[in-house]
Amino acid sequence: xxxxxxxxxxxxxxxxxxxxxxxxxxxxxxxxxxxxxxxxxxxxxxxxxxxxxxxxxxxxxxxxxxxxxxxxxxxxxxxxxxxxxxxxxxxxxxxxxxxxxxxxxxxxxxxxxxxxxxxxxxxxxxxxxxxxxxxxxxxxxxxxxxxxxxxxxxxxxxxxxxxxxxxxxxxxxxxxxxxxxxxxxxxxxxxxxxxxxxxxxxxxxxxxxxxxxx
Amino acid sequence: xxxxxxxxxxxxxxxxxxxxxxxxxxxxxxxxxxxxxxxxxxxxxxxxxxxxxxxxxxxxxxxxxxxxxxxxxxxxxxxxxxxxxxxxxxxxxxxxxxxxxxxxxxxxxxxxxxxxxxxxxxxxxxxxxxxxxxxxxxxxxxxxxxxxxxxxxxxxxxxxxxxxxxxxxxxxxxxxxxxxxxxxxxxxxxxxxxxxxxxxxxxxxxxxxxxxxxxxxxxxxxxxxxxxxxxxxxxxxxxxxxxxxxxxxxxxxxxxxxxxxxxxxxxxxxxxxxxxxxxxxxxxxxxxxxxxxxxxxxxxxxxxxxxxxxxxxxxxxxxxxxxxxxxxxxxxxxxxxxxxxxxxxxxxxxxxxxxxxxxxxxxxxxxxxxxxxxxxxxxxxxxxxxxxxxxxxxxxxxxxxxxxxxxxxxxxxxxxxxxxxxxxxxxxxxxxxxxxxxxxxxxxxxxxxxxxxxxxxxxxxxxxxxxxx
Amino acid sequence: xxxxxxxxxxxxxxxxxxxxxxxxxxxxxxxxxxxxxxxxxxxxxxxxxxxxxxxxxxxxxxxxxxxxxxxxxxxxxxxxxxxxxxxxxxxxxxxxxxxxxxxxxxxxxxxxxxxxxxxxxxxxxxxxxxxxxxxxxxxxxxxxxxxxxxxxxxxxxxxxxxxxxxxxxxxxxxxxxxxxxxxxxxxxxxxxxxxxxxxxxxxxxxxxxxxxxxxxxxxxxxxxxxxxxxxxxxxxxxxxxxxxxxxxxxxxxxxxxxxx
Numbered sequence: 001x002x003x004x005x006x007x008x009x010x011x012x013x014x015x016x017x018x019x020x021x022x023x024x025x026x027x028x029x030x031x032x033x034x035x036x037x038x039x040x041x042x043x044x045x046x047x048x049x050x051x052x053x054x055x056x057x058x059x060x061x062x063x064x065x066x067x068x069x070x071x072x073x074x075x076x077x078x079x080x081x082x083x084x085x086x087x088x089x090x091x092x093x094x095x096x097x098x099x100x101x102x103x104x105x106x107x108x109x110x111x112x113x114x115x116x117x118x119x120x121x122x123x124x125x126x127x128x129x130x131x132x133x134x135x136x137x138x139x140x141x142x143x144x145x146x147x148x149x150x151x152x153x154x155x156x157x158x159x160x161x162x163x164x165x166x167x168x169x170x171x172x173x174x175x176x177x178x179x180x181x182x183x184x185x186x187x188x189x190x191x192x193x194x195x196x197x198x199x200x201x202x203x204x205x206x207x208x209x210x211x212x213x214x
Numbered sequence: 215x216x217x218x219x220x221x222x223x224x225x226x227x228x229x230x231x232x233x234x235x236x237x238x239x240x241x242x243x244x245x246x247x248x249x250x251x252x253x254x255x256x257x258x259x260x261x262x263x264x265x266x267x268x269x270x271x272x273x274x275x276x277x278x279x280x281x282x283x284x285x286x287x288x289x290x291x292x293x294x295x296x297x298x299x300x301x302x303x304x305x306x307x308x309x310x311x312x313x314x315x316x317x318x319x320x321x322x323x324x325x326x327x328x329x330x331x332x333x334x335x336x337x338x339x340x341x342x343x344x345x346x347x348x349x350x351x352x353x354x355x356x357x358x359x360x361x362x363x364x365x366x367x368x369x370x371x372x373x374x375x376x377x378x379x380x381x382x383x384x385x386x387x388x389x390x391x392x393x394x395x396x397x398x399x400x401x402x403x404x405x406x407x408x409x410x411x412x413x414x415x416x417x418x419x420x421x422x423x424x425x426x427x428x429x430x431x432x433x434x435x436x437x438x439x440x441x442x443x444x445x446x447x448x449x450x451x452x453x454x455x456x457x458x459x460x461x462x463x464x465x466x467x468x469x470x471x472x473x474x475x476x477x478x479x480x481x482x483x484x485x486x487x488x489x490x491x492x493x494x495x496x497x498x499x500x501x502x503x504x505x506x507x508x509x510x511x512x513x514x515x516x517x518x519x520x521x522x523x524x525x526x527x528x529x530x531x532x533x534x535x536x537x538x539x540x541x542x543x544x545x546x547x548x549x550x551x552x553x554x555x556x557x558x559x560x561x562x563x564x565x566x567x568x569x570x571x572x573x574x575x576x577x578x579x580x581x582x583x584x585x586x587x588x589x590x591x592x593x594x595x596x597x598x599x600x601x602x603x604x605x606x607x608x609x610x611x612x613x614x615x616x617x618x619x620x621x622x623x624x625x626x627x628x629x630x631x632x633x634x635x636x637x638x639x640x641x642x643x644x645x646x647x648x649x650x651x652x653x654x655x656x657x658x659x660x661x662x663x664x665x666x667x668x669x670x671x672x673x674x675x676x677x678x679x680x681x682x683x
Numbered sequence: 684x685x686x687x688x689x690x691x692x693x694x695x696x697x698x699x700x701x702x703x704x705x706x707x708x709x710x711x712x713x714x715x716x717x718x719x720x721x722x723x724x725x726x727x728x729x730x731x732x733x734x735x736x737x738x739x740x741x742x743x744x745x746x747x748x749x750x751x752x753x754x755x756x757x758x759x760x761x762x763x764x765x766x767x768x769x770x771x772x773x774x775x776x777x778x779x780x781x782x783x784x785x786x787x788x789x790x791x792x793x794x795x796x797x798x799x800x801x802x803x804x805x806x807x808x809x810x811x812x813x814x815x816x817x818x819x820x821x822x823x824x825x826x827x828x829x830x831x832x833x834x835x836x837x838x839x840x841x842x843x844x845x846x847x848x849x850x851x852x853x854x855x856x857x858x859x860x861x862x863x864x865x866x867x868x869x870x871x872x873x874x875x876x877x878x879x880x881x882x883x884x885x886x887x888x889x890x891x892x893x894x895x896x897x898x899x900x901x902x903x904x905x906x907x908x909x910x911x912x913x914x915x916x917x918x919x920x921x922x923x924x925x926x927x928x929x930x931x932x933x934x935x936x937x938x939x940x941x942x943x
Contacts, residue, residue, distance in 0.1 A: 538864045538885075539882070579869075601742060610743060618742055639706050646941075651910075651911065668938045675712035
């Protein structure tokens, strides 16, 4: 296929009235840090995040300590009359938790049998109520999509104002991009039947965030 | 894909008579428009971001070779593979070579470029089973129809039609009950497709963006089907066209702020997913192979010519939603992959103006598409430019051309023009004075077949004015 | 408006009659003259005018368009302002002449200079001549159709409404989708009559739903299309150009109405 590549590049350069590749990288606005116009937040980032998540049909429990996550999960299960069978990420935050002994907990990727997934976000974006989820050994991507109920733990300290802030955080904390970065804003939905919004198309029917504010 | 662009006029007239289609279109109308209006009003920075987005795309296009090269290097560094395709045929061959063999079950997320290159047909000819996983795409796959909208492919289908399609198709899975409510329809599709997600060999998605900085491909979806399509099968193939590349994550962010708002009126779609290479050594899921097929299919020719601006398009569908012609006739009448204003520009460029002569003309140049386009693409101007080309190549109707020529000749001779029009209006004014209008008139049937022609008042303004002076 | 102390000569206005007003509705031309004179302008109607060239332009004939553009520029460039009771024709002169003539070194500057002095009638009265009062009355409820070119190329939206609000007896009932195209589109409506029919029918349905007595607009193309469709549907709703109402010149039968 290299000939197709050559032809495409030759055509592009001909259209751009240039014979060869650029000698130096082009000067681009985004090389200047913070150059993007950012939507002004109407509230403090954590409140904004919660508000926007609600608009996107997500739900939030605000707890004060990491140890409250188990109780918040139990409450969530009770609210929706769900059996305590969970697939949980082996994320640092979640590994600290002690689940009730009678709950059925497994780790690793989710399967078609899993109904509840518990994962941890890399960041929350206030601007849109978006969760930034990174794939990895401690956060299989299938957890985000196969279970009906997706529970995500995030700390208020991880809430950033804008998506650009999450990218900066990501560049600072990993050497290479994870295989998958999911920006998740609310549960799965479709409007393909007569433009009526229906939640739970192929992915989670519900998205629940446990927000730790210590 | 089958193409019937030269049948536009006939197809439009059939569509206008199609009661079911009209019912579906009436339900869709307004919804997109109102949601977009609210979303844009809630973002005071919209115009600034719009200008920024245009600048980003223009910068990228001006250095397209650089960013494509950078993107390719980053994909390779992350363990993925890149395949280049100049034509639709090359793109299909590349995908088939990656899939290999025959009889594979291939999942597909919604991808307009895959429609453009006719990928489904190519895969089926090679003996593979293709499963469209976006609900709208799944519905039209069952109906054996092309999409009628670039973001809502089944917008032309009513719920009753979907019920019937599901009933016929899902019986073989033991699902014999009629599902009529939206929730039940969605659940049944979820149930059927879930088994396909868990049992397929290959997943193919499109890409809304390619990020040069990281070598990531990005999909923007609401259902999560695209994600299941790309994380469950062993092989993930991305088909994307060359103009999808953007320099950085921050650049993509600017475009994301416009995309969902312009498309569905959401601030963000439910799932924006960046895929970079295959699964890593310690990953517990994800594809083992990651391939990006980069398609040109005529775009490198558009670069820098009078249709260059079209390469900024991010496929939000706002121009379709705001086009009164599209709303009246739906997407199928246009006869190829891309309908509405953006399609009426792109289609002639991709399949030849001589094969799509009606498309640039079937527009009132009312300007609404250009007004809402988040990428400030001057769609009406480009449609007019295509009309210039039709005129130059004498592709327009010969009789109309002669009539126009005669009128033009007269219009450049004011004295003669005024004498001729003075007589005409005097005659018509006298005949029409009593009724005030004509129900039919020789040579004006295009007008009078659907509306009366108001009669002239009598003398022309010029004549009356001279008399008054 | 000119005050008593103002000693400057009245601005000269070249009235671009527009072909449709010239042929179908001279009353609108006289209404425009009356309004402009009331606003303190000296109005001239150059003889060497026919049409703005849109039929050629929008059907792909650039050469004819350029010839007509040069003819219009030559006929109108001596005036302080060029005004027409049409957003469509002014949009053509203002937005498109400079593009049509951009490679013609003798004409491109002249096109630009004319473009800068071109105004749609209601926008000119309100924005340039600062007209704030209207001596007219019209005892009717009216709805207003925003013609596409005026609205999107020139930003004509509030000006006609502001002036109408000063007309005694008028109540404005806004219709749904007043900014959506009526399906005229120049030759579009005769090339694609069935699509145009659907569009104009949507428009007349929105007009009818307001229960207004009368539909007004600022462009003869749209008004002929809307009136023609309303009449075909047997509607009693009257159609006038907004200038006729503003100038108190509604004594003539409405557009598409006969002598009774």
